[in-house]
Structures are given as structure tokens and as C-alpha cells.
Amino acid sequence: MRSPDPSQPVLEIVDVGVAFGGVRALDQVSCAVAGGELCGLVGPNGAGKTTLFNCITRLYNVSQGEIRFLGRDITRVRRREVISLGIARTFQNLGIYGQMSVLDNMLLGMHHTRTGGYFTPLYNPAGARAEERRAADWCREILAELELGELAGHKASDLPYGTLKRLEVARALAARPRLLLLDEPAAGLTQREVMAFGDMLQRAKERFALTVLLVEHNMRLVMRLCSRIVVLHLGSKLAEGTPAQIQSDPRVIAAYLGGSA
Numbered sequence: 335m336r337s338p339d340p341s342q343p344v345l346e347i348v349d350v351g352v353a354f355g356g357v358r359a360l361d362q363v364s365c366a367v368a369g370g371e372l373c374g375l376v377g378p379n380g381a382g383k384t385t386l387f388n389c390i391t392r393l394y395n396v397s398q399g400e401i402r403f404l405g406r407d408i409t410r411v412r413r414r415e416v417i418s419l420g421i422a423r424t425f426q427n428l429g430i431y432g433q434m435s436v437l438d439n440m441l442l443g444m445h446h447t448r449t450g451g452y453f454t455p456l457y458n459p460a461g462a463r464a465e466e467r468r469a470a471d472w473c474r475e476i477l478a479e480l481e482l483g484e485l486a487g488h489k490a491s492d493l494p495y496g497t498l499k500r501l502e503v504a505r506a507l508a509a510r511p512r513l514l515l516l517d518e519p520a521a522g523l524t525q526r527e528v529m530a531f532g533d534m535l536q537r538a539k540e541r542f543a544l545t546v547l548l549v550e551h552n553m554r555l556v557m558r559l560c561s562r563i564v565v566l567h568l569g570s571k572l573a574e575g576t577p578a579q580i581q582s583d584p585r586v587i588a589a590y591l592g593g594s595a
């Protein structure tokens with residue numbers, strides 16, 4: 335797997351605005367994430383973080399501006415194209431199917447990468463089986479890397495919440511993304527689980543040559559993992575910088591304490 339080039343932006347958000355009726359959820363937001371970066375996207379509730387993820391993954395249309403991925407304008411690509419381009423995400427609420435095994439949940443995460451069509455098993459059963467095997471091997475490799483290998487055959491609903499949060503990341507990786515968008519992956523985890531999650535994410539980033547944009551309210555985790563942080567507040571970019579710069583920025587402190595910047 336080729337390492338991402340840190341001199342090239344993987345994601346560029348240029349002047350993006352989104353309005354829902356009278357609410358401006360995002361207003362002229364610009365930022366970029368360089369190859370291999372683990373960039374934090376933080377801000378108080380309602381700041382616009384999930385809205386930005388929804389724009390990148392095309393769940394929402396932007397009202398203005400442009401979104402570029404690896405230099406290509408993806409502002410108007412079809413929603414189902416996003417994952418094939420190399421962008422995967424996790425959601426605030428777990429999107430795991432409880433009745434399915436861990437491995438089957440993983441396989442669901444890569445169904446779009448299959449080369450065969452719906453009828454392939456009929457006219458090329460050997461080819462379909464070989465593809466099935468390759469997909470399962472890839473999923474098992476990811477599970478092993480994320481220390482979930484033992485659980486491949488377990489029913490997802492039997493697993494603790496902290497494990498399911500890791501499974502969500504594993505499933506997003508099944509699609510072989512270049513850019514991973516994580517929406518509050520540490521929510522609901524104990525402090526110990528949060529730290530273990532951080533270690534796992536750092537390993538996964540190196541192993542799978544990822545660039546990561548991390549939305550997270552757990553500031554300890556963000557400060558520990560991210561080399562750069564973008565702060566949104568009321569739909570606008572409030573600040574951007576290293577963890578140390580963000581931590582001591584009076585505008586950020588005021589936004590989080592509910593005062594005026």
C-alpha cells in the first residue's frame with residue numbers, strides 16, 4: 335500500500351456553505367487535509383461537523399463552494415460513487431447489523447468493490463467463489479490488524495459496545511478507502527477503551543495508508559492523536575492549528591464555555 339503524500343491535499347473544502355431553510359449549518363468553510371494526516375474536526379454541539387461529513391459523502395448538497403478529493407471536484411458526484419472513489423465513513427449511531435456475524439458485517443462494507451454482477455454466480459460459479467474468498471481474506475486481515483480476528487464468526491449483537499465501535503472502523507476499511515471520516519468514534523467508551531481505540535486508530539492509519547478526519551468530543555483523544563485541528567462554531571470555521579495552539583486559543587475557549595469569542 336502506497337503511503338499518502340503529505341505534500342498533497344487529499345481533501346479540500348473550499349468556501350462551503352449549506353443552508354436548511356433559514357438555518358445556515360455551514361457558512362464559507364474552507365480547510366484542507368494533507369495526505370497521511372490525522373486531522374481533528376471539533377466544535378460545540380450544532381457547530382456543523384456532521385453536516386460537513388454529510389456534504390463530503392454527498393448525503394447533503396452544498397449550497398455553495400466546492401469539495402475536492404485528491405484534486406478532483408466531487409461536489410456533485412453521485413452518492414454511491416463516493417465510496418468507490420476512496421472515501422469511507424462511520425456514523426454517530428452504530429450502523430452494525432446485530433443479527434449478522436462480524437465477518438458478514440465486514441463483507442457488507444465491501445460489496446460495491448465486487449467486480450462480478452448479480453448473475454456472476456450462475457455463469458461463473460468458480461470465479462464468484464474465488465472472489466468471495468478473496469473478499470473474506472481481506473476482511474479477516476483487517477480484523478486481525480484491529481485485534482478483532484478472534485471474533486470473525488461471532489454474532490455482532492453478542493459483542494460489547496466498545497468492540498462494535500472498533501468493528502465499525504474495520505468495516506469502513508473493508509472498502510479500501512484513502513480517506514476515512516470518523517464521526518464521534520469514542521462516544522460512549524470508557525476512558526480505557528478510548529485510549530485503546532486511539533492506539534488502534536494510529537496503527538490502522540499507518541498499516542492501511544490512511545488520511546483521517548476525526549470528529550470527536552473527547553478532547554483528550556483529539557489532542558493526543560491529531561497533528562492539526564479545525565474548529566467549527568455555529569457553522570463557521572473559528573480556528574485551525576496544532577493541538578497546543580487550539581488549546582490556548584481564547585476564541586475556542588470562549589466557544590466551548592458558551593461565552594462570546
Ligand SMILES: Nc1ncnc2c1ncn2[C@@H]1O[C@H](COP(=O)(O)OP(=O)(O)OP(=O)(O)O)[C@@H](O)[C@H]1O
Pocket residue numbers: 354357358359377378379380381382383384385386
Ligand atoms: N437535515 C437537516 N435539516 C435541518 N437542519 C439541520 C439538518 N442537519 C443539520 N441541521 C442543523 O445544522 C446545524 C449543524 O448540525 P450538525 O449536526 O452538523 O452539528 P454537529 O457539529 O455535528 O453537532 P453534534 O456535535 O451535536 O453532533 C444544527 O443547527 C442542526 O440543527
